[in-house]
Amino acid sequence: MADQDVVVQSDKLIDIERVIAGKNPRLLRVIPKFLIRYLKRVIHQDTLNEALHRHRNEIGLEFVTAILDEFKVKVVVKGEENLLSADRFVAVSNHPLGGLDGMALMLAIGKVREDFVVPSNDFLMHLPNMRSLFIPVNKHGSNADNIGQFNDAFSSEKAILYFPAGLCSRKIKGNIIDLDWKKTFLSKAKKYNRNILPVHISGRNSNFFYNLANLRKWLGLKANIEMLYLVDEMFRQSDKEIVITFGKPIPTATFDRRMNDNAWASLIREHVYKLEANPDAPFIFESL
Incomplete structure (x- = not known):
């Protein structure tokens, strides 16, 4: 759920002006008021604040x-039987939406076991209602306390929910697919003897989101400006169905020295997309 950096709360309320002022007061003074109003509409500030207040x-x-x-x-x-049979696992999933998909996965696993945690970046930790579900991951530098909590979670008996791509899926060669999966989840799973529970989540964002992401990349811009629209994308998912498919757990002993962790992570990513058609699809691979 790392893409939701834009949703930052202050005093339990979302306030885009306060966020900008806290990061760069000078910038707030020069941003035109019409742009501030536009940003408020894009992140649905009033509607979200009303919902947060209700709950x-x-x-x-x-x-x-x-x-x-x-x-x-x-x-x-x-594939709920695969979830029920999993023992001491890291659930790794594609990340098609960047928000509600993470919540849907929490709900699905939470109905079976409530002792789980989700690695999250610093910004999501500001959602007080969900803070107990997260362990902090600082993407912009090392933090000894965060690293300690991260390792403690992997060494514990709790289930771990993980999105190895770190960002929501993009449109690549016409397909909605995750970017490369980072190997951290597997390296830690091997170190702390955790099985891998592969998960596929259905869904997609709008063509506008994917086209903006590709345009930004074509222009050579590093800032993921499309992330500003993730809350709006979340509202587009209203009244829709999210399908969570659990595959068969993969024993950690599978991931031996035949390949390095990057190669294994890539193969697990490929396997996850096979689950949509068959929750019991075997994890088949050829050594590189």
């Missing part, structure tokens, strides 16, 4: 359920 007393999975209900999202689970 201010709900914490953890209760809050997740309430938000999914707000958007009238139906979560359908396939």
Whole structure:
């Protein structure tokens, strides 16, 4: 769920002007008012604040359920027997939406076991209602305390929900697919003897989102400006269905020295997309 950096709260309310002022007061003074109003509309500031206020007393999975209900999202689970048979796992999934997909996965796993945590970047930790579900991951530098919490989570008995791409899916050669998966989840799983539970999540964002991402890349811009629209994309998912498909757990002993962790991570990523058609698809590979 790392893409939701734009949703930053202050005093439990989303305030785009306060966010900008906190990061760069001079910038706030020069930004035209019409642009501020536009940003507020894009992130649905008023609507989100109303929803957060309504559910201010709900914490953890209760809050997740309430938000999914707000958007009238139906979560359908396939391969639940694979989830039930998994022991001490890291659930790794594609990240098609960048917001509600993460909540849908929390809900699906939370119905079976509530002892799970989700690695999150610093910004998402500002959502107080969900803070208990997260462990911090600082993308912009090292932090000894965060690293300690991260390792402690992997060494614990809790389930871990992980999006190895770090960003939501993009449109690549006409297909909605994750960017390359980072190997961290696998390296840690091997170190702490955790099985891999592969998960596929259905869904896609709008063509506008993908076209903007590709245009930004074509222009050579490094800032992921398309992320500004992720909240708007979230609202586009209203009244839709998200299908969570759990594949068969893969024993950590599978990932031996035949390949390095980057290669294994890439193969797991490919395997996840096969689950949409067959939750019981075997993890088949050829050594590189």
